[in-house]
Amino acid sequence: MSLSMALPEVFLGGGEVTEGVVRVGDTVRRPVRVSTPAVHALLTHLEAVGFDGAPRALGVDERGRQVLSFMPGESVSRPLPPFAVSDATLVALGRLLRRFHDAVEGFVPPPGLVWEDGSGDDGEPEIVGHCDVTLENVIFQRGVPVALIDFDLARPTTRLFDVVTTLRHWGPIADPVDADPLQRGLDVGARLRLFCDAYGLAPRDRRRVVEVARLRFGRSYAAMRARASREGGGWARMWASGAGDRIRRAAAWLDAHQEELERHLF
Known part of the structure; x- marks a missing residue:
């Protein structure tokens, strides 16, 4: 064209x-x-x-x-504006991700297409997920999340994996030392529950949120290290800036807070 x-x-x-x-x-x-x-x-x-x-x-x-x-509106980056960490934003984002998953459920990729490599759940793929719903990849209008952008890392996966990937950034499931200042005082367990309620996550999947988050951390660490070595560029810069250390700290924080998080989810 x-x-x-x-x-x-x-x-x-x-x-x-x-x-x-x-x-x-x-x-x-x-x-x-x-x-x-x-x-x-x-x-x-x-x-x-x-x-x-x-x-x-x-x-x-x-x-x-x-x-x-071009999707009109604004994305957010650090330092975050207050609306980015509000409960209302989390609810709206959960509903947006659910609408996306429901919309893509009937998508049958034509044969021969190639998706980007990345970590994933062990379950049989259910949908093509976004797999990268970071703070920067959500478009806001008047403080409300309305769209997802940057689908470069989209790939076949499970709904739960895409939910967990989103919560990694928006919970956030992270060591507070690596979070934005406005995220450090948040009740992460309550936020996971709020997001899962807004999304309508099934009880069987709620029981696996922590398990899949732990799985994702291990696989993301290996995948990012490999891409930094193989592809260089932005991947290498992210790795050099401490991405691997941040993943390991997040995994340790998850282990330390597992029971608290699960009390909110179940």
């Missing part, structure tokens, strides 16, 4: 891995990856079923970059 490059390019910061992301008018241009055809198939499905909380796939421009619709 050939699109005009007459409009100026505005650099979009915030991403830790993907470089060269710019806004051109009402579109976003991102480097093409091996997983781009798979991600565009996913976004096309979401558009077809009427899910409005994700960008639209618009093809490839003259420079070989993928073209996506």
